[in-house]
Amino acid sequence: MARPLPTFDAEAAPAEPGPLFVDWLATALAAGVPDPQVVTLSTVDADGMPDARVLVLRDVDAAGTGWVFSAAADSPKGRQLAVHPAAALTVYWPQLGRQVRVRGTVERAADLVAAAEFATRSPAARVGALVGRQSEPLASLDEYDEAVAVARRRLEATPDAVAAGHAVYTLWAHEVEFWQGDAERRHIRLRYTRTGPVRTPEWSRTLLWP
């Protein structure tokens, strides 16, 4: 971390974590961080074994408590979330020396919401989702290419087709930590802990030892 990094005035931080996350994300975008909206989602499977993968964060809800992502409900992560509807979301923006960690419970949105979100996706993304079978063993790339061709034809014939099992999830944060690295190792860590109900929470803020 021996490079110029932004400062973080934790005492001036907003009362809620959502606006601070959006501010840091916008700063990461402006700083040219590649794919700053790609985050690591960690889940737990039915045997209690952790799993993690990156995916695209779709939104942070207006009240700043819900982190929204979409996924196939019949993928490993979707099945894990069905068994354990809780997750952690982590992102690191190296150019800024900033990490954010979010933990909370996960709620799957109604199918109507998922269908509306699906319609906003690019044709290529919709074709990929229509192909489905994510994370299943694949016999050959030819088999995949054939499935893509079938999905393309389906989308051309029915442009509002929605992939079966396409799901939108909201991670309702109960804890959010902001970490600002410092060249002298005087890292600043600020943790928000939810004290009120999920959708209208209040937050307490605590500095953490680095």
Ligand SMILES: Cc1cc2nc3c(=O)[nH]c(=O)nc-3n(C[C@H](O)[C@H](O)[C@H](O)COP(=O)(O)O)c2cc1C
């Ligand atoms: C940069 C990047 C972005 C990705 N975005 C998504 C995404 O938005 N949704 C998704 O389901 N998988 C995404 N993936 C693929 C996942 O990391 C993962 O391979 C896939 O979702 C299967 O995960 P699972 O087997 O745990 O369900 C992305 C991968 C990379 C490298």
